[in-house]
Amino acid sequence: DVKVTQSSRYLVKRTGEKVFLECVQDMDHENMFWYRQDPGLGLRLIYFSYDVKMKEKGDIPEGYSVSREKKERFSLILESASTNQTSMYLCASSLPSAWSGELFFGEGSRLTVL
Amino acid sequence: GDSVTQMEGPVTLSEEAFLTINCTYTATGYPSLFWYVQYPGEGLQLLLKATKADDKGSNKGFEATYRKETTSFHLEKGSVQVSDSAVYFCALITSNTGNQFYFGTGTSLTVIP
Numbered sequence: 001d002v003k004v005t006q007s008s009r010y011l012v013k014r015t016g017e018k019v020f021l022e023c024v025q026d027m028d029h030e031n032m033f034w035y036r037q038d039p040g041l042g043l044r045l046i047y048f049s050y051d052v053k054m055k056e057k058g059d060i061p062e063g064y065s066v067s068r069e070k071k072e073r074f075s076l077i078l079e080s081a082s083t084n085q086t087s088m089y090l091c092a093s094s095l096p097s098a099w100s101g102e103l104f105f106g107e108g109s110r111l112t113v114l
Numbered sequence: 115g116d117s118v119t120q121m122e123g124p125v126t127l128s129e130e131a132f133l134t135i136n137c138t139y140t141a142t143g144y145p146s147l148f149w150y151v152q153y154p155g156e157g158l159q160l161l162l163k164a165t166k167a168d169d170k171g172s173n174k175g176f177e178a179t180y181r182k183e184t185t186s187f188h189l190e191k192g193s194v195q196v197s198d199s200a201v202y203f204c205a206l207i208t209s210n211t212g213n214q215f216y217f218g219t220g221t222s223l224t225v226i227p
Binding site for chain 1 (some may be wrong): 119148150155157158159160163203214215217218219220
């Protein structure tokens with residue numbers, strides 16, 4: 001069974017802390033994505049990566065960075081967490097020809113910043 | 115730019131009722147269209163898709179037809195069940211967007227017995 005695994009389902013952090021969200025996929029997919037999901041706003045793309053060590057900004061990259069050192073792992077980093085980054089974070093992966101394929105999602109990581 | 119607009123929720127229906135969730139799109143290229151579903155406590159999963167005009171995607175009793183003339187991809191089910199309670203997202207991707215999907219805001223459906 002194909003799988004995208006996010007390391008933490010629930011996190012609580014304090015303002016100013018550095019936060020790492022980890023995502024691992026076992027499908028040998030080239031593309032990986034980080035979205036945040038907020039009520040009334042749907043899914044918004046933060047960053048995506050189409051290859052190891054490659055990254056592209058999405059629609060809302062401010063305050064975030066990413067790392068992709070290995071094909072199966074894509075990390076989202078909040079250098080200094082702020083309360084407006086409280087959200088559900090979803091990782092996804094896909095094959096290169098995503099336009100005819102599909103995204104596979106992890107279960108999400110719910111981050112609360114106090 | 116590319117975007118997806120779907121009907122506001124939440125939607126509450128009785129079991130066995132007919133469901134329609136509207137979705138319209140704007141695309142600069144030639145899009146593929148998708149419906150994703152998110153069950154409580156889970157990530158999104160693909161429900162159905164259509165990659166060219168007049169295609170009908172179907173799965174688990176749900177259907178959606180890619181209508182280029184009305185730029186729509188409405189989701190329908192003839193008889194909903196309690197287990198269909200979830201959030202439904204319409205999405206598109208085009209050759210112009212590369213690997214980037216565009217999602218609607220989601221429509222929450224609750225089916226009551």
